[in-house]
Amino acid sequence: EVQLVESGGGxxxxxxxxxxxxxxxxxxxxxxxxxxxxxAPGKGLEWVGRSRNKANGYTTEYAxxxxxxxxxxxxxxxxxxxxxxxxxxxxxxxxxxCTRSTPGGGPNNFNVWGQxxxxxxxx
Amino acid sequence: DIxxxxxxxxxxxxxxxxxxxxxxxxxxxxxxxxxxxxxxxKAPKRLIYAVSSLQSGVPSRFSGSGSGTEFTLTxxxxxxxxxxxxxxxxxxxxxxxFGQGTKLEI
Numbered sequence: 610e611v612q613l614v615e616s617g618g619g620x621x622x623x624x625x626x627x628x629x630x631x632x633x634x635x636x637x638x639x640x641x642x643x644x645x646x647x648x649a650p651g652k653g654l655e656w657v658g659r660s661r662n663k664a665n666g667y668t669t670e671y672a673x674x675x676x677x678x679x680x681x682x683x684x685x686x687x688x689x690x691x692x693x694x695x696x697x698x699x700x701x702x703x704x705x706x707c708t709r710s711t712p713g714g715g716p717n718n719f720n721v722w723g724q725x726x727x728x729x730x731x732x
Numbered sequence: 733d734i735x736x737x738x739x740x741x742x743x744x745x746x747x748x749x750x751x752x753x754x755x756x757x758x759x760x761x762x763x764x765x766x767x768x769x770x771x772x773x774k775a776p777k778r779l780i781y782a783v784s785s786l787q788s789g790v791p792s793r794f795s796g797s798g799s800g801t802e803f804t805l806t807x808x809x810x811x812x813x814x815x816x817x818x819x820x821x822x823x824x825x826x827x828x829x830f831g832q833g834t835k836l837e838i
Contacts, residue, residue: 722775
């Protein structure tokens with residue numbers, strides 16, 4: 610079964626850090642990119658960032674709202690991706706989802722999502 | 733950034749109705765658009781990719797159309813399980829952007 614499972618969410622104080630993980634199974638991880646999407650309570654979906662695969666240089670993209678504070682990365686040996694969140698703000702409070710995507714789009718683009726992990730930034 | 737303007741933001745309908753949701757992009761996104769359904773407490777589920785391709789396993793009452801900057805999701809005959817929130821997503825350029833969502837209610 611193709612699956613993504615997020616972990617690592619929790620309560621953190623403003624200015625703090627947290628690292629989320631996304632464990633993949635059931636597909637060839639290193640053929641895919643991993644994107645992170647978040648959803649603040651009662652709000653819509655916001656794309657956060659992308660980690661490309663080795664064939665595309667492990668390069669990254671970010672939304673302006675998180676650039677310079679968040680880092681996306683991956684470990685192909687563990688079939689896992691990560692979202693390192695630093696200098697957290699109250700407005701980063703959200704459910705964070707990981708989803709897979711593919712170079713050039715296509716049928717495997719954003720078609721599998723994790724269940725999400727909740728991050729609460731509060732003092 | 734490409735803005736995705738989705739309308740309506742909410743929609744009241746009945747079982748059996750035909751409904752249409754629209755997303756308008758602020759610039760040409762070619763065919764790099766998908767539609768997603770989200771139910772409360774659940775992750776988004778992809779319905780349509782590349783504007784009009786139906787995700788495997790999704791009922792054929794869902795369809796997508798459009799090109800360039802204007803796109804539509806149509807549900808031909810609403811079923812009880814279709815009451816949810818729907819989003820479009822453009823992945824033509826960075827940052828990828830979602831529409832604001834359409835809450836489909838009874």
